[in-house]
Amino acid sequence: MIAEIGHYAVVLALMLSIVQGILPLVGAYRNDAALMGVAEPAARGQFLFVFIAFFALTYAYVVSDFSVALVAHTSHTLKPMLYKISGVWGNHEGSMLLWILILSLFGLMVAQFGRNLPGSLRARVLAIQGLIGIGFLAFLLFTSNPFLRLDPAPVEGQGLNPLLQDPGLAFHPPFLYLGYVGFSMAFSFAVAALIEGRVDPAWARWVRPWTLVAWTTLTIGIALGSWWAYYELGWGGWWFWDPVENASFLPWLVGTALLHSALVVERRDTLKSWTILLAIIAFGMSLLGTFLVRSGLLTSVHTFATDPERGVFILGLFIVVIGGALVLYAIRAPMLKGGGLFAPVSREGALVLNNLLLATATAVVFLGTLYPLALDAIGSGKVSVGAPFFNATFVPLMVPLLIACPIGAMMAWKRGDLPGVVGRLRVAVGLAGLVVLATVMIDGNTDIVAALAMGVAAWLVTGAAVDLAERTGLFRISFSETLRRAANLPRSAWGTAIAHSALGIMVAGITASSSWQTERIQIVRLGDTVELAGYEVTFRGASNVTGPNYTALRGTFDLTANGRKITTLHPEKRDYPAEKSGTTEAAIHTTPIADVYVVLGDSDGKGGWAARMYHNPLVPWIWAGAIFMAIGGMVSLSDRRLRVGAPKRVAHKTPAAEAA
Amino acid sequence: MLRPLTLIPVAIFAVLAVLFSVYLWQVGPGGKDISQIPSAMINKPAPQFNLPAIKNLPETLKIPSLTTADLKGKVSLVNVWASWCPPCRIEHPVLMTLADRGVTIYGINYKDRPEDAVRFLTQLGNPFKQIGVDSSGRTSIDWGVYGYPETFIVDAAGRIRYRHVGQIHPHQLESLILPLLKQAAQPAADAAKAGASKTGTSKTGAAKVGNS
Numbered sequence: 035m036i037a038e039i040g041h042y043a044v045v046l047a048l049m050l051s052i053v054q055g056i057l058p059l060v061g062a063y064r065n066d067a068a069l070m071g072v073a074e075p076a077a078r079g080q081f082l083f084v085f086i087a088f089f090a091l092t093y094a095y096v097v098s099d100f101s102v103a104l105v106a107h108t109s110h111t112l113k114p115m116l117y118k119i120s121g122v123w124g125n126h127e128g129s130m131l132l133w134i135l136i137l138s139l140f141g142l143m144v145a146q147f148g149r150n151l152p153g154s155l156r157a158r159v160l161a162i163q164g165l166i167g168i169g170f171l172a173f174l175l176f177t178s179n180p181f182l183r184l185d186p187a188p189v190e191g192q193g194l195n196p197l198l199q200d201p202g203l204a205f206h207p208p209f210l211y212l213g214y215v216g217f218s219m220a221f222s223f224a225v226a227a228l229i230e231g232r233v234d235p236a237w238a239r240w241v242r243p244w245t246l247v248a249w250t251t252l253t254i255g256i257a258l259g260s261w262w263a264y265y266e267l268g269w270g271g272w273w274f275w276d277p278v279e280n281a282s283f284l285p286w287l288v289g290t291a292l293l294h295s296a297l298v299v300e301r302r303d304t305l306k307s308w309t310i311l312l313a314i315i316a317f318g319m320s321l322l323g324t325f326l327v328r329s330g331l332l333t334s335v336h337t338f339a340t341d342p343e344r345g346v347f348i349l350g351l352f353i354v355v356i357g358g359a360l361v362l363y364a365i366r367a368p369m370l371k372g373g374g375l376f377a378p379v380s381r382e383g384a385l386v387l388n389n390l391l392l393a394t395a396t397a398v399v400f401l402g403t404l405y406p407l408a409l410d411a412i413g414s415g416k417v418s419v420g421a422p423f424f425n426a427t428f429v430p431l432m433v434p435l436l437i438a439c440p441i442g443a444m445m446a447w448k449r450g451d452l453p454g455v456v457g458r459l460r461v462a463v464g465l466a467g468l469v470v471l472a473t474v475m476i477d478g479n480t481d482i483v484a485a486l487a488m489g490v491a492a493w494l495v496t497g498a499a500v501d502l503a504e505r506t507g508l509f510r511i512s513f514s515e516t517l518r519r520a521a522n523l524p525r526s527a528w529g530t531a532i533a534h535s536a537l538g539i540m541v542a543g544i545t546a547s548s549s550w551q552t553e554r555i556q557i558v559r560l561g562d563t564v565e566l567a568g569y570e571v572t573f574r575g576a577s578n579v580t581g582p583n584y585t586a587l588r589g590t591f592d593l594t595a596n597g598r599k600i601t602t603l604h605p606e607k608r609d610y611p612a613e614k615s616g617t618t619e620a621a622i623h624t625t626p627i628a629d630v631y632v633v634l635g636d637s638d639g640k641g642g643w644a645a646r647m648y649h650n651p652l653v654p655w656i657w658a659g660a661i662f663m664a665i666g667g668m669v670s671l672s673d674r675r676l677r678v679g680a681p682k683r684v685a686h687k688t689p690a691a692e693a694a
Numbered sequence: 695m696l697r698p699l700t701l702i703p704v705a706i707f708a709v710l711a712v713l714f715s716v717y718l719w720q721v722g723p724g725g726k727d728i729s730q731i732p733s734a735m736i737n738k739p740a741p742q743f744n745l746p747a748i749k750n751l752p753e754t755l756k757i758p759s760l761t762t763a764d765l766k767g768k769v770s771l772v773n774v775w776a777s778w779c780p781p782c783r784i785e786h787p788v789l790m791t792l793a794d795r796g797v798t799i800y801g802i803n804y805k806d807r808p809e810d811a812v813r814f815l816t817q818l819g820n821p822f823k824q825i826g827v828d829s830s831g832r833t834s835i836d837w838g839v840y841g842y843p844e845t846f847i848v849d850a851a852g853r854i855r856y857r858h859v860g861q862i863h864p865h866q867l868e869s870l871i872l873p874l875l876k877q878a879a880q881p882a883a884d885a886a887k888a889g890a891s892k893t894g895t896s897k898t899g900a901a902k903v904g905n906s
Contacts, residue, residue: 311703318707329718345718353711360704367700404713411717614778614842636832 037102040090041181044131047083047138048171050076054141054164058157062229070157077141077160080167084138088131091180092122101187104128104180110193110612112583120204121194126328126344127180129207133324134170136208136215137163140244144219151240158226159219166218169351177344193612196584200617202262209255210282214320216248217285220292221317224310225359228366233310238300241313243671245296248316249289250667256282257660268618268633270551270648272656275424280403281323284396288316291392294385302382302447303373308389310370314363318356319396325352380450384442391435398427436490436541439534440497444504462500466493477550484549487541494538498531529670533663540659546652557642567649569630570594571603576634576643584608586619589634589643593623605634629653735854740765740772740846741836745826749808755815760800760826766852769878770798771845771871773822774834776806777814779842785861786818792867793821797875801825804834804842847871849878 054076061069091104095118100106108125109118117124123132141163148156174180197203223241227233259282264272273279292312298305329345376382402419440462444455456463470489477485503509505527506519554564558573574590586608593600603621610616623630628651635644735741740762747759765772773789775782793799801822803811808827815822828834837846838857847856855878862871 307700315703325714349711349714349718352714357704357707357711360707364700364704368697404710407717408713411713411720636835639832 036090036093037099037181037183040087040094041179043083043086043090044171044175044179044181047080047087047134048168048175050080050083051164051167051171054080055161055168056164058161058164062154062157062161065154067153070153073157073160073164074145076164077138077145080164081138081142084131084135084171087181088122088135091128091131092119095119095122098191099187100189100191101183101185102180103182103184106184106188106191108194109191110583111190112612113194113199114582116201116204117194117199120198123207124194124198124203127174127178129211130170130174130178131180132208133211133215134167134174136211137167137170137218140215140219141167155223155226155230155237155240158229159222162222162225163218166222166355169355173344173347173351177347190612193583193610196608196610196613196615196617197266199583199610200262200266202258202266206255206258206262209251209258211255213248213250213252213255213289214282214285214323216244216251217289217313217317217320219244219248220313221359224313225362227310228359228362231366231369233299233306233370235300235303238296238309242293242296242300245289245292245313245316246667246671249286249293250664250671252282252286252289253660253664253667256286257657257664260660261657264653265620265622265631266617268620268646270553270620270631270633270646270650272547272653275402275419275421277403277406278323278327280399281319281326284399284403285316285319285323287392287396287399288312288319291389291396292316294388294392298382298385302376304376304382305386305389306370306372307367310367311363312389314356314359318352318359321348321352321356325349374448376447377449379445379452381442381445381447383450384438384445387438388435388442391431391438395428395431395435398431399424402427433490436494436537439494439537440501443498443530443534444501458504459497459500462493462496465496466490468492481549484545487545487549491538491542491545494541495535498535498538501534502527502531525673526670529666529668529673531666532669533666536659536662536666538659539655539662543652543655543657543659547650547656550651552649554645554647556645557638558645559642564645564647566630566647567628567651568595569600569649570597571630571632571647573643573645574602576637579606581608583612584610584616587634589621589632589645591621591632591645593630603630603632605632607634624654626654627652735838735846735857737853737855740848740852740854741833743826743828743833743836745802745828745833748803748811748825748827751812752816755812755820757815757820757822758824760802760824762852764824765800765848766850768798768850769875770800770823770848771875772800772802772837772848773846774802774804774828774837774839774842774844776804776842777810778806781861782843783814783818785843786821788862788864788867789821790819791864792871795872798823802833802837803827804839805829805831847874847878 054073057069057076058073061067061072091102093099094102094105095109096115098105098109098111098118100109104125104127108128109121113121121128123129141160144151144156144160144163148159151159220241223237223244227237256279259279260272263274263279264270292309295305295309295312299309325345325348328348374382402423405419440459441452441455444458445452466489469492470485473485473488474482502520502523505523506516508516552567554566554571556564558564560573560575563570563572570593572592572594574592576587576589579586579588586606588604588606591603591605593603601623603623605621606619608617608619618633621632628649631648631650633646635646637643742762744761745759747757751757771789771792775785777783789799799821801824803825805828811825811827826833837844837854843861845858845862846854847858849855856874858871
């Protein structure tokens with residue numbers, strides 16, 4: 035009964051999305067307030083029904099209702115409650131429902147908080163959201179219905195893929211989808227603006243918070259996925275340039291570019307056509323990822339059960355939504371009038387450089403991801419494009435971007451003073467140089483590239499600090515005056531500084547963990563001690579343990595430094611009988627400056643065990659950087675300027691605020 | 695009104711859409727199998743193992759144990775199966791047909807309870823000449839097995855010539871398995887050539903592997 039209610043709620047949501055997608059568009063065209071007014075109740079209703087459907091499916095999982103085919107295929111009574119719930123989106127059908135839930139949630143948010151949007155823009159934005167909703171609800175209903183029944187119902191379910199039974203992965207998809215679907219808002223605003231034929235600073239001010247929400251959540255989602263890959267796959271790596279990882283990274287890159295270009299539209303009323311295009315592409319990349327993962331065109335840990343019919347449907351959806359938007363763009367974009375002029379050396383110029391580099395990086399990742407697919411499609415054999423390609427192309431593009439970042443952030447609008455900015459950044463230049471020297475001295479092998487990269491990391495962090503110090507007048511004026519200025523500094527300036535220095539923290543983590551990793555892969559016997567970058571790891575045996583729905587072989591390793599005991603590590607090899615597969619659980623000892631990472635391998639049958647041990651310097655900084663980046667996004671989001679409903683401009687402007 | 699510059703995104707997108715459509719057609723109705731994972735074991739000797747027989751076999755089922763040495767002398771199929779694996783159950787009649795046609799089939803019984811394995815064979819019939827019990831799963835790992843069932847064709851020299859991931863469907867009997875068995879009866883030098891051609895396009899019959 036509950037499943038049928040869920041099924042019916044999806045049908046009702048589809049009906050409402052058709053209403054939401056058509057009537058407000060007609061209303062906005064005829065300037066008919068009544069028809070435009072349909073949009074908000076329809077969006078609220080759509081959310082309500084999708085929520086009911088999602089709740090019904092969750093209920094079926096929680097009570098292990100195996101008469102629902104999806105539950106029988108992907109759940110098990112012995113599974114811990116957390117994974118029963120996360121199992122709702124641990125499969126194709128359920129994750130589509132989560133996708134749609136988030137889509138309708140964004141629709142609801144526009145309906146609730148979009149009161150100060152011009153009526154026709156609001157109606158059109160909601161209508162575009164409704165049209166996207168039609169596509170995905172129809173996709174769910176006709177090709178991927180999660181509520182199909184199974185008769186007779188099996189006594190026990192087949193269980194969820196053990197790799198997905200993990201706290202990191204339980205929350206990875208919801209954040210990722212918040213990001214993907216969040217870009218649908220920027221997309222809807224872009225298409226609505228193209229229909230209206232008008233893009234102005236006010237438009238950018240409405241688009242920025244949605245883009246920030248999407249970007250922040252996508253940052254968290256990608257970080258969770260990479261963290262999971264790090265501790266679960268057992269190879270000590272955290273990013274593999276896997277096609278599906280790239281599929282989530284592409285919208286992030288475009289979204290980052292969009293955040294920066296929307297700033298130019300908002301402040302200087304220019305770069306409009308480009309920003310609109312980025313908004314379309316950001317959502318396009320999100321849809322592309324969805325298409326690639328769900329059509330079975332890529333083989334990866336992420337691929338769902340493949341079904342060509344689904345592939346055709348979602349490709350059609352992709353072509354209609356993005357192709358349609360791009361055609362509209364080709365027709366209407368020439369009408370958009372450019373605004374303020376600027377010198378090449380200026381904040382605008384720096385943001386254009388940022389966009390050029392990010393767009394090129396996107397193109398590189400895009401080509402590397404799709405090249406094997408294209409080659410296979412024209413029958414020229416199978417190739418795989420791996421990490422070496424991306425390291426050789428992506429990294430060099432990031433170098434100028436990172437170096438320019440602190441300079442650009444301090445540049446004045448319209449016409450900047452490059453020597454002046456560099457002069458004010460001399461502290462950062464000096465510190466970065468010191469870090470390079472110190473790295474060369476500590477690292478005996480003088481890996482000069484890695485040392486320079488550490489310098490770039492220091493440059494980013496101190497550059498952001500100098501920017502804040504300049505704005506608050508630190509050391510130039512009295513401390514109390516500095517505090518007053520700091521309190522008055524716009525939140526977006528704080529957000530920018532936090533996110534930019536987070537980038538530096540991340541660069542340091544990436545550089546150190548990839549340049550100075552220590553690896554020991556060897557057979558260990560009882561009592562064997564392995565020296566690992568200043569630590570000693572001693573094997574104390576392996577034994578069988580039983581978890582709630584798995585059995586595991588659990589190794590015991592003592593971790594000591596100079597004979598002083600630090601901790602005991604317990605890596606596991608788990609076997610999930612219901613799912614007939616297993617997982618590797620690495621044991622990780624994290625300190626602020628490094629991870630000690632131990633994985634238990636197979637027994638050689640003669641009392642020895644294969645063990646993989648890594649010392650990964652600064653690897654926690656990668657995720658710390660991602661967290662700070664997301665915090666930067668949230669702080670920026672709390673800026674009064676972006677708060678919907680806030681007065682258009684704050685009357686009182688300090689020089690510091692003007693420079694933000 | 696149109697400007698060439700704003701047409702570029704549409705043009706790129708059109709190329710992309712065509713590419714995806716073509717590829718999707720190839721993978722879907724075209725039947726191209728992209729999940730084919732090349733096995734490192736092809737044309738290599740079968741791994742060394744010595745597996746015991748199923749415990750407590752009834753009088754009606756006298757199936758001896760299996761070692762690497764048993765695989766030599768004749769082209770054979772090695773099938774990795776378990777009673778708990780539903781596709782193995784579905785595949786079983788295909789193995790029975792093959793056995794009826796005189797094909798030698800060896801079984802590796804993967805992580806199974808002996809009484810369950812006996813019940814499986816009593817109910818569905820026994821196509822296997824010999825069965826080794828891989829209770830630890832280590833032998834299956836040596837064979838590079840990653841899904842159940844999985845079937846290997848081993849030639850008279852004891853070399854692995856072909857690997858089939860997942861169940862053998864009835865329609866693959868004539869189109870795939872029997873021709874491959876015939877091919878495996880020829881010396882390995884020819885097979886190496888055939889193997890080399892496989893790495894190119896995967897459109898020829900013999901190279902079509904997997905769950906299609």
